[in-house]
Amino acid sequence: MAALGAPLRTxxxxxxxxxxxxxxxxxxxxxxxxxxxxxxAHRVTSEKLCRAQQELHFQAxxxxxxxxxxxxxxxxxxxxxxRGERSPQEVAGxxxxxxxxxxxxxG
Amino acid sequence: xxxxxxxxxxxxxxxxxxxxxKLFTVPxxxxxxxxxxxxxxxxxxxxxxxxxxxxxxNTALDNPTQRNKTQLIRAAVKFLETDTVCYRVxxxxxxxxxxxxxxxxxxxxxxxxxxxxxxxxTSILGPNIPAxxxxxxxxxLASYNMWALQGIEFVITQLKSLxxxxxxxxxxxxxxxxxxxxxxxxEYQIQRWGNVEWAHDYDLCELRARTAAGTLxxxxxxxxxxxxxxxxxx
Numbered sequence: 001m002a003a004l005g006a007p008l009r010t011x012x013x014x015x016x017x018x019x020x021x022x023x024x025x026x027x028x029x030x031x032x033x034x035x036x037x038x039x040x041a042h043r044v045t046s047e048k049l050c051r052a053q054q055e056l057h058f059q060a061x062x063x064x065x066x067x068x069x070x071x072x073x074x075x076x077x078x079x080x081x082x083r084g085e086r087s088p089q090e091v092a093g094x095x096x097x098x099x100x101x102x103x104x105x106x107g
Numbered sequence: 108x109x110x111x112x113x114x115x116x117x118x119x120x121x122x123x124x125x126x127x128x129k130l131f132t133v134p135x136x137x138x139x140x141x142x143x144x145x146x147x148x149x150x151x152x153x154x155x156x157x158x159x160x161x162x163x164x165n166t167a168l169d170n171p172t173q174r175n176k177t178q179l180i181r182a183a184v185k186f187l188e189t190d191t192v193c194y195r196v197x198x199x200x201x202x203x204x205x206x207x208x209x210x211x212x213x214x215x216x217x218x219x220x221x222x223x224x225x226x227x228x229t230s231i232l233g234p235n236i237p238a239x240x241x242x243x244x245x246x247x248l249a250s251y252n253m254w255a256l257q258g259i260e261f262v263i264t265q266l267k268s269l270x271x272x273x274x275x276x277x278x279x280x281x282x283x284x285x286x287x288x289x290x291x292x293x294e295y296q297i298q299r300w301g302n303v304e305w306a307h308d309y310d311l312c313e314l315r316a317r318t319a320a321g322t323l324x325x326x327x328x329x330x331x332x333x334x335x336x337x338x339x340x341x
Contacts, residue, residue: 003281030144038137058278059326062319062322065283066319074154076309080304080305
């Protein structure tokens with residue numbers, strides 16, 4: 001089984017990512033409620049973690065990785081790849097010009 | 108919302124459809140919730156390139172490449188011939204050593220777990236995979252339903268490795284570790300020459316996101332207790 005660390009830590013991080021994703025009403029979101037319910041249902045009652053608990057933990061860790069990576073990817077995209085070309089107005093403005101107004105459109 | 112064939116997604120009271128206009132139905136409630144969360148996360152614009160689970164569901168429903176189960180399995184197992192973790196360099200020695208230390212344990216794990224011979228090779232032709240090994244993987248993959256197979260094939264194409272993908276599906280390693288091992292040479296070069304955030308981290312996050320989505324997709328489509336079998340006709 002993969003080295004996952006403490007289930008509680010995964011759960012907290014996952015819930016935090018869901019907060020980012022869902023916005024203000026995150027506590028009512030289906031995902032938030034589903035994750036909490038799943039963790040409660042599989043609460044550790046004995047010393048050994050049973051297979052079902054391990055599977056749930058792995059799923060939670062995978063979902064956490066998905067949410068986190070998507071957020072990070074999007075942030076990098078906005079930072080480096082989102083800006084696009086400048087419009088003609090902006091380019092003219094760089095050197096102090098303004099584009100001429102042509103009421104009838106281009107000739 | 109629940110329906111006899113599976114779970115549907117409603118966007119502002121309209122039922123979500125696939126690109127080929129089929130009704131968007133998924134076999135697992137957890138998967139439906141995760142897809143709904145992807146849609147809820149969209150703010151001003153719909154960024155489809157971030158909605159990996161939705162994309163995977165669309166692929167499973169529409170099957171745009173028109174492949175049947177046998178063809179999907181064949182495509183997946185074919186990757187073993189050029190599996191990243193079997194394809195080794197000789198130069199530079201530091202990288203060869205790194206590949207040996209990081210990848211050998213994975214190959215050994217796969218050989219033990221599936222009772223097959225795989226090995227590794229520095230030849231440009233790649234490793235020589237025995238037919239019996241391929242057959243073992245073919246029959247193992249046949250035990251997965253069509254939806255899960257779409258996910259498995261997707262993960263394999265992302266990681267460029269059947270071994271890393273099976274290792275992930277079998278929960279032997281985490282997504283982060285699988286991605287790291289898949290990108291071992293890149294990581295080696297980054298350590299030597301430095302990191303370029305807008306390229307390296309960008310690719311890293313995208314690969315992690317896609318691999319995580321594929322893995323989650325496979326697991327959610329394979330659970331026997333929560334999956335609606337009617338939808339997963341092979």
